Amino acid sequence: MSANSPLVSLFKEQLENESTGIAKEHDLLKRGDYLIWWYFLRLKNFEPGDINEIVCEGGNDLAIDAIFIDDDNFVHFYQFKNPETTEKAFPEGDVDKVLAGLNLILSRRHKTIANPELIGRIEEIYQIIPSGYLLHLVTSGSGISNEAKQKLDGFVEGLGGPSESFFAWQLEDVKYLQDTFYQKNLPTVAEPIVFSLQRQPPYQVRSSDHDCYLFHAASKVLAGLYEKHGEQLLQQNIRVYRGNKSTNASIMRTCSGDDAANFFHFNNGITFLCESAVWDQFVGKLTVEKAQIVNGGQTIRVIHKAWCDSQLKPDVLVSVRVITSQGDKEFGSNVAVNLNNQNRIESSFLRSNDPRVVQLSSSLASQGWYLERREDEVKLLSDQEKGQVENRIGHKLEGRVLKLKEATQAYVATFFRQPELAKKNPKRMFLGSQEGGYFERIFSADLTAEKFLIAQMLKWQIDDFVREFNKRKRRKDRMEDWKKDYMEILAGSLVTKHSNVLDQVIPQSSVFLCGILFEEQVTLLRKDPNEVLRILEKGNTELIIKKLELLIDFAKQNPKLADKSWPTLLKSQPFFDHFASYLKGRLDTGGKLSTEI
Numbered sequence: 001m002s003a004n005s006p007l008v009s010l011f012k013e014q015l016e017n018e019s020t021g022i023a024k025e026h027d028l029l030k031r032g033d034y035l036i037w038w039y040f041l042r043l044k045n046f047e048p049g050d051i052n053e054i055v056c057e058g059g060n061d062l063a064i065d066a067i068f069i070d071d072d073n074f075v076h077f078y079q080f081k082n083p084e085t086t087e088k089a090f091p092e093g094d095v096d097k098v099l100a101g102l103n104l105i106l107s108r109r110h111k112t113i114a115n116p117e118l119i120g121r122i123e124e125i126y127q128i129i130p131s132g133y134l135l136h137l138v139t140s141g142s143g144i145s146n147e148a149k150q151k152l153d154g155f156v157e158g159l160g161g162p163s164e165s166f167f168a169w170q171l172e173d174v175k176y177l178q179d180t181f182y183q184k185n186l187p188t189v190a191e192p193i194v195f196s197l198q199r200q201p202p203y204q205v206r207s208s209d210h211d212c213y214l215f216h217a218a219s220k221v222l223a224g225l226y227e228k229h230g231e232q233l234l235q236q237n238i239r240v241y242r243g244n245k246s247t248n249a250s251i252m253r254t255c256s257g258d259d260a261a262n263f264f265h266f267n268n269g270i271t272f273l274c275e276s277a278v279w280d281q282f283v284g285k286l287t288v289e290k291a292q293i294v295n296g297g298q299t300i301r302v303i304h305k306a307w308c309d310s311q312l313k314p315d316v317l318v319s320v321r322v323i324t325s326q327g328d329k330e331f332g333s334n335v336a337v338n339l340n341n342q343n344r345i346e347s348s349f350l351r352s353n354d355p356r357v358v359q360l361s362s363s364l365a366s367q368g369w370y371l372e373r374r375e376d377e378v379k380l381l382s383d384q385e386k387g388q389v390e391n392r393i394g395h396k397l398e399g400r401v402l403k404l405k406e407a408t409q410a411y412v413a414t415f416f417r418q419p420e421l422a423k424k425n426p427k428r429m430f431l432g433s434q435e436g437g438y439f440e441r442i443f444s445a446d447l448t449a450e451k452f453l454i455a456q457m458l459k460w461q462i463d464d465f466v467r468e469f470n471k472r473k474r475r476k477d478r479m480e481d482w483k484k485d486y487m488e489i490l491a492g493s494l495v496t497k498h499s500n501v502l503d504q505v506i507p508q509s510s511v512f513l514c515g516i517l518f519e520e521q522v523t524l525l526r527k528d529p530n531e532v533l534r535i536l537e538k539g540n541t542e543l544i545i546k547k548l549e550l551l552i553d554f555a556k557q558n559p560k561l562a563d564k565s566w567p568t569l570l571k572s573q574p575f576f577d578h579f580a581s582y583l584k585g586r587l588d589t590g591g592k593l594s595t596e597i
Contacts, residue, residue: 011178015177022038039080042181052470064105072131073129073130078138081137087142089144090141090148092145117507120565120566123568132168134169137170138173138177142174192287192289216320268296268319271339275289352404361373373404402453405429411456412438413515415455419512419516421573423571459511462513466507472485472489497549513547
């Protein structure tokens with residue numbers, strides 16, 4: 001598919017329209033920011049607050065626009081280019097700049113050059129043991145020069161070590177963006193899939209209200225299915241294609257090498273989830289309606305690639321399982337989640353069907369709220385399903401949806417008193433105790449729907465405050481008197497005393513602020529959290545502003561306790577505990593807390 005194909009042209013038009021709308025909504029001024037925000041909102045499902053925290057572009061950004069550390073401690077570096085035409089290649093000069101910046105970062109020679117936001121992001125890298133690094137070169141143009149490729153490959157080789165396990169790079173141009181967007185919005189396969197099994201009837205099991213058919217298929221049959229339907233087969237598959245990485249490389253070696261005859265024994269096979277399936281023993285055919293591959297997506301993609309490259313051995317057999325849902329969407333979701341339990345996916349997604357989470361969802365529904373337990377669940381509801389949900393909660397869905405991970409973070413930062421766990425280690429919120437996690441402790445008898453909801457609503461109020469500040473921060477460069485602009489939402493004393501650090505503190509502060517505000521008002525002053533929420537909902541931000549001022553004062557007066565960058569401090573449990581002790585000490589000595597209203 002070329003850069004000037006009709007499909008890409010239509011997508012580019014869509015991208016321009018959507019990103020322009022996003023820019024207006026979030027007060028973005030730079031064209032490059034349009035693509036950054038579209039990318040993380042539309043393709044990665046980030047929240048606006050999360051985007052503000054990972055973006056570090058601006059003056060002295062070492063050509064790094066964003067840094068993100070995922071749940072597996074994999075570090076992602078991003079540089080974005082947003083040309084007006086799709087034909088423009090990723091600039092070689094910008095590749096030189098980003099490689100120079102990465103050299104400084106990896107050799108720890110960046111501190112005297114980088115801006116404060118970037119220093120904070122880099123400091124987080126040094127606090128973990130990275131499982132690997134990936135440089136994303138993202139552009140709404142097309143391609144990259146051979147010279148730039150050679151420089152990138154040379155950089156990776158010069159680091160010493162296999163690129164797969166240490167450092168790699170990838171170009172994500174307009175064709176990649178279009179394909180990724182398409183995969184997230186694919187229609188299901190409408191026509192039936194027919195397996196001819198004359199010589200080996202499937203082993204059929206009926207359990208509960210669902211049928212399962214077990215059999216084996218020749219690899220070329222599966223390759224042909226993918227050739228015909230492509231990614232439409234994999235709409236409900238949790239993982240997109242991960243390229244020629246470790247697991248996929250092993251699958252490729254097996255299906256094309258000397259162990260091809262053992263592929264059936266070495267590979268987990270492929271699972272189809274379908275609405276219904278009919279076995280006709282007289283003609284030896286299994287007809288599968290509205291099928292999706294929910295496990296084994298990497299396998300079928302690799303087999304197809306080997307087949308296209310004429311490397312697929314003819315004796316490769318693959319185990320196949322077909323499970324019928326009978327139209328039960330909840331059952332289908334459960335199958336997809338549980339069959340992918342061994343894949344590295346969002347931990348909250350795997351817990352979405354835990355009885356404790358399901359019960360929490362029901363309790364919230366009785367209070368008029370919908371808990372979105374799976375990513376994009378609301379967006380994928382049909383009109384009929386949406387109507388059923390709205391009847392159940394007694395409200396329109398708009399403004400009445402809680403996202404499982406986000407709301408759990410709010411609860412953990414407040415009632416659970418662990419903002420570092422909420423912000424820095426959210427994966428562990430959904431891991432069991434045997435895996436070093438906190439799931440059983442968080443989702444215990446102490447958690448109620450009321451607490452869960454109030455924590456999220458408190459955080460939403462703080463998110464609104466931070467969001468408004470970020471809009472002003474982004475227009476700072478074009479303001480003649482930016483301090484006056486800041487003072488419209490911040491107290492004059494806060495701007496006067498701490499103007500040099502506000503841009504580092506406030507964009508990162510939402511979870512931490514939520515925790516310390518709750519600590520002071522509810523834990524120490526024993527106020528009803530609903531009372532605190534009512535104050536914030538009236539637009540009274542004095543509680544937040546005074547808490548920010550007190551927090552920055554405390555850090556400056558206690559440099560030994562605050563010897564890290566602000567992005568790091570605001571993810572630090574020890575720093576939270578020190579500040580909480582400081583608040584308690586003021587109360588214990590009879591002093592009036594500065595933010596008490």
